[in-house]
Amino acid sequence: MSDRETSGAIDDTAALWAARVDRGPLSNDEQSALDAWLDADPRRLGAYARARAIDLRLDQARVFGADLAEFQEQEKAGPSRRGLIGVGATAAAGVGVAAVLLRDKLGPLTDYRTRKGEIRVVPLADGSDLTLNTASEVTVRYSQAQRDIRLINGEALFNVAKNPERPFVVQIDDMLVRAIGTSFTVGRRDDGSLRVLVREGVVEVSRTGGEHAPVRLVANTRLIAAAGVPPRAAAIPPAEVTRDLAWREGMIAFEDTSLAEAAAEFARFSDTRIVIEDPEVSSRTVSGLFSANNPIGFANAVALSLDLTITADAREVRLGQAAPPHQTS
Amino acid sequence: MARLSDIRAQWIANHVLAHEPALRAFLSARRVVHLEVDDIIQETYAILVGLESVDHIQNAKRYMFQTAKSVMLQHLRRARIVSIESVAELDRFGLAIDEPSPEHQAGDRQELRRVIALITRLPEKCRQVFILRKMDGLSQHEVSERLGVSESTVEKHVARGLRTLMESLRTGGNGGSGASSHSEASSQPQGERRKIHVRSGDQRRH
Numbered sequence: 001m002s003d004r005e006t007s008g009a010i011d012d013t014a015a016l017w018a019a020r021v022d023r024g025p026l027s028n029d030e031q032s033a034l035d036a037w038l039d040a041d042p043r044r045l046g047a048y049a050r051a052r053a054i055d056l057r058l059d060q061a062r063v064f065g066a067d068l069a070e071f072q073e074q075e076k077a078g079p080s081r082r083g084l085i086g087v088g089a090t091a092a093a094g095v096g097v098a099a100v101l102l103r104d105k106l107g108p109l110t111d112y113r114t115r116k117g118e119i120r121v122v123p124l125a126d127g128s129d130l131t132l133n134t135a136s137e138v139t140v141r142y143s144q145a146q147r148d149i150r151l152i153n154g155e156a157l158f159n160v161a162k163n164p165e166r167p168f169v170v171q172i173d174d175m176l177v178r179a180i181g182t183s184f185t186v187g188r189r190d191d192g193s194l195r196v197l198v199r200e201g202v203v204e205v206s207r208t209g210g211e212h213a214p215v216r217l218v219a220n221t222r223l224i225a226a227a228g229v230p231p232r233a234a235a236i237p238p239a240e241v242t243r244d245l246a247w248r249e250g251m252i253a254f255e256d257t258s259l260a261e262a263a264a265e266f267a268r269f270s271d272t273r274i275v276i277e278d279p280e281v282s283s284r285t286v287s288g289l290f291s292a293n294n295p296i297g298f299a300n301a302v303a304l305s306l307d308l309t310i311t312a313d314a315r316e317v318r319l320g321q322a323a324p325p326h327q328t329s
Numbered sequence: 330m331a332r333l334s335d336i337r338a339q340w341i342a343n344h345v346l347a348h349e350p351a352l353r354a355f356l357s358a359r360r361v362v363h364l365e366v367d368d369i370i371q372e373t374y375a376i377l378v379g380l381e382s383v384d385h386i387q388n389a390k391r392y393m394f395q396t397a398k399s400v401m402l403q404h405l406r407r408a409r410i411v412s413i414e415s416v417a418e419l420d421r422f423g424l425a426i427d428e429p430s431p432e433h434q435a436g437d438r439q440e441l442r443r444v445i446a447l448i449t450r451l452p453e454k455c456r457q458v459f460i461l462r463k464m465d466g467l468s469q470h471e472v473s474e475r476l477g478v479s480e481s482t483v484e485k486h487v488a489r490g491l492r493t494l495m496e497s498l499r500t501g502g503n504g505g506s507g508a509s510s511h512s513e514a515s516s517q518p519q520g521e522r523r524k525i526h527v528r529s530g531d532q533r534r535h
Contacts, residue, residue, distance in 0.1 A: 007368055048333060
């Protein structure tokens with residue numbers, strides 16, 4: 001028994017094979033080599049399965065990449081950077097919303113738009129940038145006194161270069177979102193509700209009518225304004241902010257999201273619809289990070305992990321209950 | 330010899346892997362004769378791969394424990410060293426499978442957070458590769474282009490990272506450094522083994 005290969009040595013080789021499979025499909029020769037290696041000791045198959053399972057588990061860690069980014073950013077930035085943003089925002093708040101209404105010489109108006117499934121990063125003249133989500137449109141007009149953005153459709157993320165002398169204002173419908181040096185998204189959903197999500201810094205939200213005092217939103221806050229009800233602002237965890245912005249990378253992130261909601265989210269990006277008729281199925285939840293323009297890939301992953309049946313054609317993918325499992329024990 | 334299908338690997342990833350620390354703790358505390366915990370674990374996984382179907386398995390943890398028990402029994406029969414003590418140990422083994430599993434509630438999220446913490450502690454190059462491959466979802470090929478290194482270098486880093494994570498799962502998720510203090514416990518007298526093993530996981534934390 002003493003000259004037996006140690007479990008640790010088996011794990012070493014198993015990790016190499018799992019990494020090889022992680023790279024892509026094996027060639028026939030490689031498959032034969034793997035099979036030969038596995039055949040020599042039953043423990044090897046177990047070690048290899050374990051290594052593969054860990055590798056697959058890591059793919060599911062992707063959705064938590066937000067935590068990692070946050071973690072690293074905090075290490076890098078330290079407290080001083082946050083302090084500075086706070087001071088800048090406070091000073092600029094004194095300039096007042098009135099600035100929004102003071103139009104001076106208007107600069108040229110530029111229009112940017114994306115088609116469904118398209119995401120576009122637009123660098124702006126002052127060092128700010130905006131990222132347009134799927135099926136979105138903005139107009140940009142910079143003047144001496146102000147940077148005016150109008151969101152016509154969809155959703156956009158704004159990373160604003162700090163300049164207290166020249167407020168950065170995004171208007172959507174009758175809502176004005178005013179920032180100095182910060183990062184935030186503004187969008188309208190299909191139901192007409194308006195959303196603002198603040199990633200960094202502080203923004204001020206007001207209505208064009210001006211009858212309400214502006215609302216200040218700090219980092220990691222989401223504001224939802226639907227017709228007929230007062231706007232609601234709520235603090236959300238930083239990880240959720242980053243998940244919410246997964247679309248910048250062409251991804252959609254879910255965490256305990258119902259399949260019905262997930263299907264609706266994919267519909268924003270792709271014309272291939274995900275159809276779920278069974279309410280029991282559509283209420284089941286999913287977590288993970290998925291490619292926004294690949295609803296079929298998403299449906300396959302869901303079908304596999306939730307044990308659902310899947311049928312697909314060019315226009316739609318249907319998910320349903322699998323037949324009851326057959327007893328093999 | 331059974332082949333490992335992607336579907337079975339995924340099933341193990343989703344339903345079995347999380348229970349490995351509990352099974353290890355259990356085996357370590359109740360070890361009989363000269364049987365290495367790592368061997369039992371590997372053989373247990375091998376049997377789970379070889380099952381024709383896993384559709385009938387309602388409780389993966391229970392099934393994993395039962396499989397490990399059958400592996401032990403097989404070894405004992407082969408070695409013909411079934412002492413009264415070891416049978417008693419196996420009985421206790423059987424009883425414990427019915428215990429509720431509080432760690433099941435801890436959930437995926439916590440487990441994944443631990444994995445992420447481990448990734449952040451990998452050596453620089455290895456961590457870079459892991460973040461691009463697993464967090465950003467690039468293929469190994471894309472990672473190699475991004476970093477300007479060969480694909481086989483990327484593959485090596487993935488292997489090294491996986492190996493570290495395999496080791497950390499083995500030692501209870503406290504980093505991959507302490508690899509082999511495990512087997513020392515087997516030379517201890519039976520009565521003391523339990524205590525010693527329970528501590529060995531904690532010691533590494535300091």
